[in-house]
Amino acid sequence: MHDFIERITAYIHWALFLILEAFSGFLLFQYNHYQGSIWFTQANTVVGIVHEWEAKALSYLRMPAENAALVRRNIILQQNLDNLRHELAEAKGDTSLSQKTQEELIEGMTLIPARIIDNSVRKRDNMLVIDVGSEDGVAPEMGVLSGTGVVGIVSGVTPHHALVMSILNSHSSISCRLRGTEYFGYLKWKGGRPLRAYMDDVPRHAHIEKGDIVETSGFSNVFPAGIFLGKVAEIKNSSDGLAYELEILLSTDIANLRHVNVINNLIKEELDSLKAQ
Amino acid sequence: MIVSTLKRLFWALILLAVQVLILDQVHPWGYGAPLLCPLIIITLPMGTSRSAALLWGFGVGFVADIFAGTSGISSAALTFIAFIQPPLLELMAPRDSEEELHPSFSTMGRWNYLQFIALLLLLHHLVYFALEGFSYFHIVDIAISMGVSYAASLLLIILIEHVRNPQK
Numbered sequence: 001m002h003d004f005i006e007r008i009t010a011y012i013h014w015a016l017f018l019i020l021e022a023f024s025g026f027l028l029f030q031y032n033h034y035q036g037s038i039w040f041t042q043a044n045t046v047v048g049i050v051h052e053w054e055a056k057a058l059s060y061l062r063m064p065a066e067n068a069a070l071v072r073r074n075i076i077l078q079q080n081l082d083n084l085r086h087e088l089a090e091a092k093g094d095t096s097l098s099q100k101t102q103e104e105l106i107e108g109m110t111l112i113p114a115r116i117i118d119n120s121v122r123k124r125d126n127m128l129v130i131d132v133g134s135e136d137g138v139a140p141e142m143g144v145l146s147g148t149g150v151v152g153i154v155s156g157v158t159p160h161h162a163l164v165m166s167i168l169n170s171h172s173s174i175s176c177r178l179r180g181t182e183y184f185g186y187l188k189w190k191g192g193r194p195l196r197a198y199m200d201d202v203p204r205h206a207h208i209e210k211g212d213i214v215e216t217s218g219f220s221n222v223f224p225a226g227i228f229l230g231k232v233a234e235i236k237n238s239s240d241g242l243a244y245e246l247e248i249l250l251s252t253d254i255a256n257l258r259h260v261n262v263i264n265n266l267i268k269e270e271l272d273s274l275k276a277q
Numbered sequence: 278m279i280v281s282t283l284k285r286l287f288w289a290l291i292l293l294a295v296q297v298l299i300l301d302q303v304h305p306w307g308y309g310a311p312l313l314c315p316l317i318i319i320t321l322p323m324g325t326s327r328s329a330a331l332l333w334g335f336g337v338g339f340v341a342d343i344f345a346g347t348s349g350i351s352s353a354a355l356t357f358i359a360f361i362q363p364p365l366l367e368l369m370a371p372r373d374s375e376e377e378l379h380p381s382f383s384t385m386g387r388w389n390y391l392q393f394i395a396l397l398l399l400l401h402h403l404v405y406f407a408l409e410g411f412s413y414f415h416i417v418d419i420a421i422s423m424g425v426s427y428a429a430s431l432l433l434i435i436l437i438e439h440v441r442n443p444q445k
Contacts, residue, residue, distance in 0.1 A: 013327035013360070020335040020356045027342070028349030028408060047344055054298050120301065120346065122309060122422065124409055127346050191410075192418040 048117065048161040052131060055117040059258070066258060073147040109224065111261040112136055114144075117161070121168055121194040121255045128152060128164040130260060138162045141222060143263040149228040149251040150174060150216060151260050162262070168194055168254055175220045176229055179213040181206065187214070187229055187248065195250050197230065202244040208235055214248050223263065281322075289317045289337055297344040309426025311433045314341050314351060315401045318359045319394055319434075323370060323378040327363050334359025347409065354405040358397050369393050381442040394434055402427045 059066070114130040132138050134157045144151040144164050152166040153174075165172055167189060174187040176199060183206045185199040199214060212232045218225025234247035296313045317337050321330050338352030345351070369389055370378050382390050402423050410419035 013331060016328050016331050017356065017360045020331055021353055024335070024338070024349045024353035024356060026349070027352065030348070050297075050344070118346070123347065 045158055045160070048129060048131075048158065051117040051129060055115065055131075059115075070259075077147065110264045111145075112138060112264055114138075114162075114260050114262055116257055116260060119166075119254065119257065121166075124170050124191050126166040126168040126254070127155075128166050128254075128257075128260075130162050130164055130262070131160070132262060133157045133160040133162050135159045137264055138262050143223040144260050145223075145227065145263060146252050146257055146260045148253075149230070150223060151252055151254065151257065153222055154262065166254055167197065167250070167252075174223070174229070175217045176214050177217040178202075178206070178208065178232075179215050179226075183208075184217050184219070185246075194255055195253060196233070197248045197250055199232075199246040199248055200238060200243070202246055204243060206244065208232060208244065208246065210235065214246070285317075285321075285333075288320075289333075292317055293337065293340055293344070296341060301345050309406075309422040309424075309429070311429035312351075312402070312405065312426060313430065313433065313437075314338065314355060315358060315398050315430070316434050316437065318355055318362055318401075319397050320380055321359075321362055321366075322380070323363075323366050323374070324376055325363060327360070330359040330363055331356055350405055350408045353408055354401050357404050358401045361400060362397060365393065365397065382438060383442055390438075391435070394438070395431060398427065398431055398434065402430070 112132055114132040114136075116128050117131050118127075118129040120126045120128075128144075128151070130138075130144070138154055138157050140154050140156060142154045144154060150167060152164045152169070152172065154162050155165040156163040167174060167187065169189065170191065172187075172189060175184065176187045177184045183202050185201045187197050187199050189197045202208065210232055214229045214232065216223040216225060216227040216229060228251050230248040230250040230252075232246050233249040236245045236247060237243075238245040292313050300310050300313060314337050318330070318334050321333065325333075334355040334357075335352050338355035341351040341355075342348045366378075366380060369392065370380075370385060371389070374384065378384055380390060380393060384390075385393065406419050406423040406426075410416075410422075
């Protein structure tokens with residue numbers, strides 16, 4: 001009996017090894033269900049606080065560059081505003097139904113400003129953590145924007161932080177279209193370079209040129225239609241040869257982001273409830 | 278025993294802090310950043326029980342995972358090398374070494390210790406990047422990320438080890 005116990009204990013590390021590896025595997029697998037595992041991620045309160053300290057410390061070092069970027073963004077926004085005012089004045093002459101609904105859509109939304117406190121671009125499934133949470137009105141499925149375009153979608157919230165699935169994530173899929181056309185597809189990231197993503201399922205009869213603008217389609221209710229995603233960089237055949245696969249140069253450099261806005265899409269719930277009926 | 282465990286814990290916390298607060302924020306060309314945590318396992322002294330080594334590996338990996346958002350990946354990779362480290366150390370340590378040998382350039386010899394680090398780090402990176410990449414990434418991209426991260430980690434670890442315990 002004693003011999004038996006001794007033999008068992010001599011091999012106990014094998015059992016421990018298998019148990020620990022199995023548990024790691026469980027965590028790895030579990031992580032695919034983002035919402036369920038919020039407490040095991042960077043958005044849990046303790047981790048969030050540590051990253052917040054760090055972000056605060058770093059933000060002092062980055063202040064000059066940050067200021068320059070903000071000024072630049074301000075100028076661009078000012079230009080956009082002027083252009084839009086101009087276009088709106090022209091469009092007012094024959095206000096069509098679709099324009100009206102779009103205006104109403106934008107009216108229904110508020111933006112929640114946030115700061116990124118943790119960020120990555122080198123993984124297969126990149127996530128961001130921002131310093132606003134459920135107490136600031138953030139909820140899962142809300143869109144996140146920067147001054148240059150789409151950043152991602154909120155996937156989980158704690159009271160003061162939110163975990164955002166970056167567009168640089170293998171699970172991210174954003175409904176998009178080519179500006180000025182009726183060609184729709186999904187924007188997906190396939191790893192590797194943080195500025196390159198792909199738009200699938202573009203029909204072969206579509207007339208596409210390099211440099212065409214890709215924007216959100218507005219189908220998903222997460223983002224309003226017409227938000228800038230990027231430009232067509234390369235036109236390729238899809239793997240089955242039945243459609244085009246467009247390589248997109250993304251407009252937002254996620255690696256160098258600090259400030260973002262969460263879209264609080266108030267009428268999303270109404271739309272969802274209408275769909276459910 | 279308790280003092281050395283506390284010392285080790287302190288050392289692990291410092292390395293984890295450097296990893297999480299500095300190295301994880303560096304994205305050289307969007308590719309792999311150096312991974313320092315394997316050093317905690319590499320330097321476990323001879324005579325550490327195999328179960329204790331495994332718990333160290335898993336514990337350090339678990340914390341690194343939570344902070345980096347790579348849940349399961351670091352813990353799997355570090356548990357794996359913690360399983361390999363004790364027998365590998367027995368194999369590569371000099372014959373006449375003391376019973377509680379602390380692996381370093383001075384105790385194991387420059388060439389031996391370098392091989393020891395390079396091998397354990399390679400095993401760690403193979404598991405880490407295999408789990409992270411799965412079949413989704415293009416294989417070339419994983420290989421580049423792994424290569425960049427391996428080279429950066431190896432250089433950094435050798436540097437730290439030289440500063441920490443210079444060769445006599």
